[in-house]
Amino acid sequence: MFTRRHLLRGAAASGAYAGAASLLPAWAQSVHGGQSMQKQPPALTGPAFDLSVGHANVMIGGRNGHAVTVNGSLPAPLIRFREGERVTLHVHNTLDEDTSIHWHGLLVPFYMDGVPGVSFPGIKPGETFTYEFAVPQNGTYWYHSHSGLQEQSGLYGPIIIDPAGADPVSYDREYVLVLSDWLFEHPHKVYAKLKKNNEVFNMQERTLGDFISDASEKGLGKTIEDRAMWGNMRMSATDIADVTGAAYTYLINGHSTDDNWTALFETGERIRLRIINAAAMTIFNFRIPGLPMTVVQADGLHVQPVDTDEIQIGVAETYDVIIEPNRPRPFAIVAEAIDRFGQAVATLSPRPDMRATAPLLRERPILTHKDMAMDHGSMAQNMTGMEHGDHAMTKQAHSHKMGVGVDMVAEMPTNRLNEPGLGLENVPHRALRYTQLKSTVQNPDLRAPEREIEIHLTGNMERFMWGFDGVKFSAIEKPITLYEGERVRFTLVNDTMMTHPIHLHGMFFELNTEESDHRPRKHTVNVKPGEKLSFDVTADHVGDWAFHCHLLFHMHAGMMQVVSVLPKSEGRPSSNMDHEGHDIHPSAPHNAHKHEGH
Template identity: 45%
Template sequence: MSSIKNPIFEKGINLTRRRFVQGIAMGGVFAGMGLGSRSLLAAALKHQELQTLRGTDFNLTISEQAVNFTGVPRIATTVNGSLPAPILRWREGDTVTLRVTNLLRETSSIHWHGLILPSAMDGVPDIANDFPGIRPGETFTYRFPVRQSGTYWYHSHSGFQEQTGLYGSIVIDPREPDPVTYDRDYVVMLSDWTDEDPMDVYRKLKKLSHYYNFNERTQADLMKDINVRGLAGTWNDRKMWNRMRMSQRDLSDVTGYTYTFLMNGQTPANGWQGLFRKGEKIRLRFINGSAMTFFDVRIPGLKMRVVAADGQNVQPVSVDEFRLGVAETYDVIVEPEDDRAYTIFAQDIARSGYTRGTLTPNPGLTAAIPELDPVPNLEHGDMGMNVMDHGQHQMADGMTMPGMDHGQHQMSDGTAMPGMAHDQHQMSDGKTMAGMDHGQHQMSDGMAMPGMAHDQHQMADGMNMQEMRLEKAGSGGMKPVSLKPNPSDFSARPVQHASTEYGPHVDMRADAPQYRLDDPGVGLRGNGRRVLTYADLRNLRTTHDQPDPDRELELHLTGNMGRYMWSIDGVKHSDAEPLRWKLGERLRITFVNDTMMNHPMHLHGMWSDLETGDNNFLPRKHTVVVQPGSRISYRVTVDAAGGWAYHCHLLYHMLGMFRTVIVA
């Protein structure tokens, strides 16, 4: 059934899809619409270089522009006629002035994603202070000091303009010498393009939520499963999902069926190209400027040394692959040792398509393009089930989580236990974990805290491991124990759902959401490659001087996939009161994902200091991916007064899964 898993390589019958996914070789921004000869020339170049604007003073014009990525001419929303928008190159410490003129027939805006700046400059209409958006024909002048360095991006925060092309990258050179050395520097902006009107995409998802999912399991998968697991095994495997009316292939709402995935604005058929000389160190600044697409990125033949996440330096970690959530950025260093071409391969999380580029010493060379990975299935952990915790029947509500009793079965045949596998591995590699050798049940308690395994030093100085174990044993060994709230631990308290989470608008609640920092995520588990996880991220500089949180805030990501409704704590943005935070406080925010999708949560105006295991080296992010059925925590120093947006960065989720934050 490779044709199902891998529609691109389907022969013959599906030319339409092939064209959609691959795009056309000459795709990109076309001249027309009264533009001058300069853009005509640019469009004629196969490997169109992205325009870079440098300095402190910028004029940006938002307008409509004819493009053609698939063979069908379409109208995009662009900045200075470019898709992606021009790269803005700033210097830390400068004050930049950006005059943004809106030539569209509707209100527009530009948000500087990840930038620490005054609310009035943040560019979210009606939420940022005194900013109603940029009306047609108007020019708005943004002016703010640049207080950070690294890789960021900018995009529209109005309507669906981001989907139609209004996104570009920002590179800020540090004032102090860069801790990262490199000979070449490329931005690699990944994005998703559709020929459809984004409103039509949204309508279709509301009418038929799996409209774009052409990787559902079929007859062929069933036969294969029955061959491998037998009839009973297959039934047991699928029973819970079918009972819950959930698809294990619900990986991405919008796929390569409509999307052409772009790398620096180039279609996969065309392919972006970056040149190098053998032995050089190349810095690649990956930015996910997609509306809806998570990308899994690798460069076969090259190790990638991750040196920054969301623009902020991290302790270098060498990986084969990383997952780039929507709106996240990673900077990596690669050092090709051979005089040959390498493919930068970015497949979407649903394995419905890819985009690609080439690093090459010679413009004439390309490298092989890998096949898409097999389409993965979501696993029990992705539903927020503690797969080890088979004794519990805390799901009185049969709709929420039937089938907990299959945990044991799952365990015995060793399938669907991602978290478990990782943790066991980590435990067995020599770390002392007295008390963990008491068999499965004992372990299952320990496993309610997967963070534990990779966080021993923290435990050593923060918590008493022995005490915790005894406390758990004392509780009868089966129930999660309420540990004393200690903001610096990975306490897995029993999860509580607000009353607003119950109703027709929420189809799932995770009752045993796990910290899964070391879980690379669905489709990347055990793939034989070293995949970056959040557990790998440690700030380059110590964060030990940052204060402990003053208070904790738990937010649940909720939705109903079938009805295509998204919310936080079961309340959508238009019905929600703003979150009111106190200027100067330090917050600890814990997300619980009560859905089966990844949600990249983006807080404007303030850093998200992600708890990845070592509180002395908290990496700073602006966008944090909350894996399906998981929980994750970060800290926020509330140091920016005004109105801020806080939302899921999936474009078709954010209308509902959104909060206004007011800091005063």
């Protein structure tokens, strides 16, 4: 039978593939597809917008696929605001299921935040919801669905908010780079596969050759002991990413490496790249071999310039960098998956007919005992509930639910903010560390935290179960409660061997990189395996706010909570009581307490 699928394939084969470029918004189309060189990317500008969520057929790397899109394009249209203006966005749902749009990183009223079941009911099929809010900030942000797994199917797009006054960053040209991961298979089918076998997409398991190599380097006894330990845990040292290049096609601005998305430059220009990791499940290592980058913005907020060569960008993080190509040759723009089983490569070139050589994938990273946050051989004690060890660790073991949803507890978590990220520890060039980020302006609230809330990131990797404090979102009985105006320290302990990008809606937080009044302010932070880190929050935004891992399938499995900021009028506990009315140990720093989360 001659089907529409055959027609599309035939059209691509006959050279009509260029017509598929119409599915991409103008800013995402490659310059060699007929687009003129633009100093600024074309965008939807306000103050009023009409956005239609619906189904679309897309062509990626010569293959036909199905997407959920905004205004029929993948990625969704670039939306450009100006700081201080009031905008209205009419979102029309043409799907046969509920949808939503969350304005990631924007400080909007909570009922405009776009999280079904938390801040609003969602948008029913055939209905229109109008978002309306003032824009109190500037920088690089993005938007995406918060309904089901629609984000994985293509419902994501960039936001640029121009400053009301002069931009402190000078540049001659800018490009938006939206990094993402694409599935030709339905995301719910992929999720079902992970529930049955969490390693179904791990094609980089260690081999006999690896064993021989390790034995030669470390000794036979230590190698056998190491392999036995991993076997007893029923875990893999190469289990870095749940969904890998075995299933994913990695994209830059909706283009695969084969498509060769191309950005043009003139030698000597200062080019601003606005990099957004809009992937569902992929942490990317971003670099342009042979071309250094200067980081000028992180998560939409300005930072003191930092020179680097590579950045590990967590899902939902954004970075603005300045590059200055000084040679008239093509450069490869590389977004390599954290497990190095796939990448997306684009071209930065002085001419549209040039193509950069894609670098080879680098050697896969291997998890170590540091990623387990324990000494060699201590797993048995850990798995029995941490009966051995100091008082703090014993208290930790009983501070959150143990059971089928928790397969390990970090015995000795450490602060890893000064590390560039898994696999980048020994690269021969500079790799960005959170400790290098410093705000260009003084932090707005210099008060010490009044109390501390400790939250454990937990999971059972074998059963693909994820949660906070051993509890999935559907079983949460009460939110994390803050009170308007108070200063709170959040301490996150990663009890798993995976990196989790944790995102707080509605508020920026100061990352505890050092004792300083210029700490970086972010809305998303990568929490490395076995890591314990802290950030401070001023509860200045009343409402109910989602707080979750931004790995979409982890959130879908339950790694989510709600932070509820109550207004001053509702009162707050006395200084020696926590938010649930319990006494706080008088010796705890900043009246620290442990949030039970269930």
